[in-house]
Amino acid sequence: MYAIPFLDIPPLRSAGGTVTLPGSKSISNRVLLLAALSDGETTLHDLLDSDDTRVMLTALQTLGCQVTRLGPQQVKVQGLGGRLPVRQAQLFLGNAGTAMRPLTAALALLASTHGGVFELSGIPRMHERPIGDLVDALRQLGCPIACLGREGYPPLRVGHGAPVPLQLQAPIRVRGDVSSQFLTALLLALPLVAQQDVTIEVVGELISKPYIEITLALLARFGVAVIRDGWQRFTIPAGSRYRSPGGVHVEGDASSASYFIALGAIAPASPGHDGITIQGVGLASMQGDIRFVDAARAMGADITGSANQLHIRRGHWPLKAIDLDCNHIPDAAMTLAVMALYAQGTTTLRNIASWRVKETDRIAAMACELRKLGATVEEAHDAIRITPPTHWHAARIHTYDDHRVAMCFSLAAFNPAGQPVRIEDPKCVAKTFPDYFETLFGVCQAAPADIPVICIDGPTASGKGTLATAVAERLGYHVLDSGVLYRLVGLAAERQGIPTDAASLTQPAVAERLGQLAATLPVRFDAGRVWLDGEDVSDAVRTESAGMAASRVSALPPVRQALLDLQRRFRALPGLVADGRDMGTVIFPDAALKVFLTASAEQRANRRHKQLISKGIPARIEDLLADLKARDARDMSRQDAPLKPAEDALPLDNSAQSIEESVQQVLAWWQARRPDWAH
Ligand SMILES: Nc1ncnc2c1ncn2[C@@H]1O[C@H](COP(=O)(O)OP(=O)(O)OP(=O)(O)O)[C@@H](O)[C@H]1O
Numbered sequence: 001m002y003a004i005p006f007l008d009i010p011p012l013r014s015a016g017g018t019v020t021l022p023g024s025k026s027i028s029n030r031v032l033l034l035a036a037l038s039d040g041e042t043t044l045h046d047l048l049d050s051d052d053t054r055v056m057l058t059a060l061q062t063l064g065c066q067v068t069r070l071g072p073q074q075v076k077v078q079g080l081g082g083r084l085p086v087r088q089a090q091l092f093l094g095n096a097g098t099a100m101r102p103l104t105a106a107l108a109l110l111a112s113t114h115g116g117v118f119e120l121s122g123i124p125r126m127h128e129r130p131i132g133d134l135v136d137a138l139r140q141l142g143c144p145i146a147c148l149g150r151e152g153y154p155p156l157r158v159g160h161g162a163p164v165p166l167q168l169q170a171p172i173r174v175r176g177d178v179s180s181q182f183l184t185a186l187l188l189a190l191p192l193v194a195q196q197d198v199t200i201e202v203v204g205e206l207i208s209k210p211y212i213e214i215t216l217a218l219l220a221r222f223g224v225a226v227i228r229d230g231w232q233r234f235t236i237p238a239g240s241r242y243r244s245p246g247g248v249h250v251e252g253d254a255s256s257a258s259y260f261i262a263l264g265a266i267a268p269a270s271p272g273h274d275g276i277t278i279q280g281v282g283l284a285s286m287q288g289d290i291r292f293v294d295a296a297r298a299m300g301a302d303i304t305g306s307a308n309q310l311h312i313r314r315g316h317w318p319l320k321a322i323d324l325d326c327n328h329i330p331d332a333a334m335t336l337a338v339m340a341l342y343a344q345g346t347t348t349l350r351n352i353a354s355w356r357v358k359e360t361d362r363i364a365a366m367a368c369e370l371r372k373l374g375a376t377v378e379e380a381h382d383a384i385r386i387t388p389p390t391h392w393h394a395a396r397i398h399t400y401d402d403h404r405v406a407m408c409f410s411l412a413a414f415n416p417a418g419q420p421v422r423i424e425d426p427k428c429v430a431k432t433f434p435d436y437f438e439t440l441f442g443v444c445q446a447a448p449a450d451i452p453v454i455c456i457d458g459p460t461a462s463g464k465g466t467l468a469t470a471v472a473e474r475l476g477y478h479v480l481d482s483g484v485l486y487r488l489v490g491l492a493a494e495r496q497g498i499p500t501d502a503a504s505l506t507q508p509a510v511a512e513r514l515g516q517l518a519a520t521l522p523v524r525f526d527a528g529r530v531w532l533d534g535e536d537v538s539d540a541v542r543t544e545s546a547g548m549a550a551s552r553v554s555a556l557p558p559v560r561q562a563l564l565d566l567q568r569r570f571r572a573l574p575g576l577v578a579d580g581r582d583m584g585t586v587i588f589p590d591a592a593l594k595v596f597l598t599a600s601a602e603q604r605a606n607r608r609h610k611q612l613i614s615k616g617i618p619a620r621i622e623d624l625l626a627d628l629k630a631r632d633a634r635d636m637s638r639q640d641a642p643l644k645p646a647e648d649a650l651p652l653d654n655s656a657q658s659i660e661e662s663v664q665q666v667l668a669w670w671q672a673r674r675p676d677w678a679h
């Protein structure tokens with residue numbers, strides 16, 4: 001996940017490959033609650049691991065439910081059989097509507113029947129999202145509920161300690177035209193008290209019906225067969241009781257699929273690919289947002305699929321504008337708004353009033369951000385009309401702590417003007433799809449020249465690696481520690497008995513063998529570790545002798561030539577910070593920023609000494625000073641790609657600087673070189 005203030009997405013050109021989606025948020029939070037309320041143990045597979053499911057899991061554990069994590073996407077839930085061991089708890093539910101609404105209903109009923117008092121709160125935006133219709137419905141039943149801030153909004157206190165009688169004879173009336181989650185909450189909670197038939201009557205036109213279908217399907221999996229009379233009346237039969245089905249597999253998230261369906265519809269296929277394949281959700285999905293497929297087809301996408309898979313190719317191009325009632329796909333419809341940027345004509349998305357009470361006022365947010373890109377946008381209270389830009393602008397997209405805003409606007413990076421897009425606060429995607437951008441970059445391609453590179457060259461122990469890593473972390477970029485490749489050649493040579501002393505390296509045959517070795521280096525970089533032929537050599541390559549051997553072998557042209565392409569392949573989305581000796585002069589001569597980092601030899605020897613001593617490696621400053629001077633001399637004097645500043649490099653002497661000061665300096669230079677839109 002990109003936990004950084006902003007993520008700059010370079011202009012994207014093409015896409016192709018396979019993505020596996022994280023589990024559906026709607027299904028994950030429903031099955032977690034159902035498993036917790038059931039008799040028996042349930043194993044949940046492919047569960048979404050995100051902010052919203054984490055708050056639900058933590059709440060259930062706080063309520064006394066035993067949850068065992070079997071893997072990142074697999075948990076075992078010990079059902080409570082409809083009784084809570086805990087009678088008092090404070091639950092923080094973040095901004096998860098799928099946790100707040102059903103837990104409010106379930107706890108209100110449990111506190112009323114068995115006694116108890118529970119407080120439910122969230123982040124400030126959650127306290128602006130209405131829940132009054134659900135509160136009113138529960139109060140009709142006799143449940144004590146207090147709104148602790150504004151009436152009709154969280155935070156809430158449910159129950160007042162002692163049990164109270166519930167009035168379940170008359171139908172429970174709930175509004176269905178603000179959020180279908182109120183009805184879902186009642187449907188999930190009422191089986192806990194269904195000693196008699198319990199009926200719910202929906203007041204007003206029910207919105208987002210597909211979400212109610214998910215609720216009903218999952219209730220059935222857990223042993224409760226609700227009798228549905230149209231979309232107005234739902235009866236939970238007397239004697240209903242939750243029973244664990246044993247195991248449940250969570251489908252991939254159909255709303256999350258919308259970004260990759262749109263990607264396949266917008267992006268030309270990358271060489272060697274034939275569109276985008278989505279795994280984990282398919283045409284047989286129980287999720288309403290799967291009907292996004294129909295909307296995307298109407299805009300021109302070429303989509304085929306099976307029960308659990310979708311395949312998308314670019315079809316009609318440019319896309320076709322549509323006029324669509326989106327009441328059935330409120331979340332995925334945001335993706336249509338961004339697809340509309342690539343359509344011929346004006347697209348109208350109607351019946352989306354629920355956007356106003358989601359993570360943010362999504363109609364206002366989408367209108368504002370689409371206009372930044374150059375689109376003409378008209379807003380109504382329950383609709384939005386989008387006419388594509390005639391001139392695209394690069395833009396900083398504000399994301400309003402709304403995961404869907406962040407995800408759908410990433411697709412604007414395919415704009416024909418080749419403009420980059422800045423996504424502010426990209427970590428907001430953690431609500432439903434923590435690895436969204438990594439997944440996107442895994443299937444997208446940009447022109448290499450469009451992928452920004454920052455080069456940091458300089459002598460040994462000047463702090464290049466430290467600086468490169470820190471700058472890359474702040475920008476979400478990849479890192480190339482090129483020195484480690486030469487160190488690996490030295491180490492591999494030693495393992496294979498190829499001499500690397502100065503005299504042997506003058507022999508052309510030895511140089512050739514080392515070149516071949518470098519060209520076929522069995523190296524793997526994985527989670528910060530370096531593997532050579534299956535062996536973890538992360539520590540072995542960092543020794544001073546490995547550094548000296550690297551310096552010697554790096555003077556050989558066959559070795560340098562062999563490592564050229566390997567280094568250039570590190571230039572990957574969304575960007576790269578590369579450190580070494582010739583990053584700016586030879587490997588990435590077109591880099592957008594080049595820094596030549598120096599510090600006095602004494603300072604560098606001191607730093608290296610501290611570094612080694614802190615790792616428990618004995619060293620003498622005098623020896624280190626002599627070694628690094630020798631290394632500098634060799635690195636600067638070799639024929640091929642010697643250590644020297646590129647003509648356009650900015651010098652940075654960090655002798656008297658802290659690490660943070662050097663990082664800030666480089667970030668300031670970087671920012672100054674960004675175009676106007678980034679300021
Ligand atoms: N500005 C700085 N002030 C103080 N110490 C620093 C500074 N920059 C780096 N250091 C420290 O100096 C040591 C050497 O830094 P680093 O390993 O990043 O250097 P390097 O140039 O990458 O070395 P090499 O080329 O040998 O790989 C580290 O312990 C690091 O914490």
Ligand SMILES: Nc1ccn([C@H]2C[C@H](O)[C@@H](COP(=O)(O)O)O2)c(=O)n1
Nearest residue numbers: 482483484486550551554580581582
């Ligand atoms: N781009 C590079 C990087 C490194 N080398 C050589 C010269 C260095 O002395 C040696 C080890 O590098 P370090 O890990 O200390 O950065 O590798 C080079 O020639 N070109």
